[in-house]
Amino acid sequence: MDTEKSNSDWSDVEIQAAVDAYLKMLAREQSGQKFVKTEENRILREGPLAGRTKGSVEFRMQNISTVLVEMGRTRIEGYKPAKNVGANVARSIRKALDASTVLTLEDSDPTADEALLEQRSAKFERKQFDYVPKGIKTPIQTTSTRKVYFRDPELRGWVRQQANGKCEGCGKAAPFEKDGKPFLEVHHVKHLSQKGSDLETNVVALCPNCHQRCHHSDDREAFTAWLYDNVGRLEKE
Numbered sequence: 001m002d003t004e005k006s007n008s009d010w011s012d013v014e015i016q017a018a019v020d021a022y023l024k025m026l027a028r029e030q031s032g033q034k035f036v037k038t039e040e041n042r043i044l045r046e047g048p049l050a051g052r053t054k055g056s057v058e059f060r061m062q063n064i065s066t067v068l069v070e071m072g073r074t075r076i077e078g079y080k081p082a083k084n085v086g087a088n089v090a091r092s093i094r095k096a097l098d099a100s101t102v103l104t105l106e107d108s109d110p111t112a113d114e115a116l117l118e119q120r121s122a123k124f125e126r127k128q129f130d131y132v133p134k135g136i137k138t139p140i141q142t143t144s145t146r147k148v149y150f151r152d153p154e155l156r157g158w159v160r161q162q163a164n165g166k167c168e169g170c171g172k173a174a175p176f177e178k179d180g181k182p183f184l185e186v187h188h189v190k191h192l193s194q195k196g197s198d199l200e201t202n203v204v205a206l207c208p209n210c211h212q213r214c215h216h217s218d219d220r221e222a223f224t225a226w227l228y229d230n231v232g233r234l235e236k237e
Contacts (some may be wrong), residue, residue, distance in 0.1 A: 010060065010089075016096045017048035018057070022064045023102035026076050030105040037061075037078055067093045074106055101126050110150035110198075112142050117153050124157025125181065133158050135199035139192050149192045156186050160205050168231050169210030169223070185211045189227055190237045201235040 010018075021044055028035050041057050049057055062082035065075040067090050075081065085093075098119060107120045124133075139149040165174050165182035174182030184205040190196030204227060206214070213223055228234050 010092070012092060012096070014049055014052070015060070015089075015092045016099065017044065018060045019064060019093060019096035020100050020102050022061055022076065022079075023097075023100055023104055026074065027102065027104045029076055030074070063089055064093055064097075066090070067097070071097075074104070103127070108152075108154050110136055110139075110152050112148040112150045114148075117151055117156065120153030121156035121160070122179070122181075124154045125160050127157065127161075129158050129161060132200050135197065135203075137197045137199060138195070139198045147193070149198070151192075151198050155198060155200060155203065159186050159200065159203050160184055163205035167207035167210050168204045169206045169213070169227065172207065175207055175209075183208075187211050187214055189214075189224060189234060196237055200233055202237060204231055204234070 021040060025035050025037075025040060037058075038054075041054055044057055045052055045054065059082060061076075061079045063085045065079040066081040066083075066085045068075045069081050070090075071094070101123055103123055107123055109120075111117050111120070133152060133155040135152050135155045136150065139151060141147055141149055160181075163184055165184075166172065167174065167184060174184050176183050185208055187204050187206050187210075188196045188198065189202050189204060192198070196202050210223075214220055214227075217223065228236060
């Protein structure tokens with residue numbers, strides 16, 4: 001028998017819990033690990049989704065599949081997309097997907113889309129790194145209205161994490177925060193347009209002022225030389 005809660009609208013916290021659980025299952029599926037949907041459903045109903053029915057949790061997972069397909073993203077094979085997802089529910093699911101810290105294989109995929117790169121790299125910035133990301137030795141070029149390059153979101157998150165909120169150029173704290181995090185821009189010391197790599201040996205986290213200095217100032221060559229001398233991981237290419 002349904003309870004009053006099982007028939008009520010889902011809160012943002014509940015939708016976030018469902019999305020995080022879904023992405024964890026997706027990550028396991030992508031890595032070849034097995035999981036049992038009914039067991040994951042039970043765990044959710046004994047925890048953050050207490051009071052929800054087995055059927056309502058199953059349907060929410062199908063809702064998430066629908067939104068992922070609409071976004072052109074990978075879904076769990078065992079959760080067939082629901083035919084009808086309300087606009088408000090879809091909006092809440094997209095918000096939860098953006099906010100989730102759960103990493104899936106596609107989060108590591110290089111992209112030339114700046115907004116998507118930022119979204120993916122933000123996840124990695126919150127991760128505890130015990131390695132240096134592989135990066136991209138020869139970034140692939142693609143063309144839209146201008147030339148752009150595929151870059152590694154994992155590497156971008158790692159570089160910002162290494163900077164710890166301080167510009168690697170001037171040494172000052174980031175000038176402001178974005179989404180609650182110090183805002184630093186990632187600069188390729190040898191520009192990608194000059195066939196520079198997207199590797200940890202060619203990237204630094206800079207405040208906007210120092211970033212523009214690298215591109216436009218009269219002393220940009222001297223400043224770039226200073227970066228090579230003072231940021232230990234950099235290597236000339």
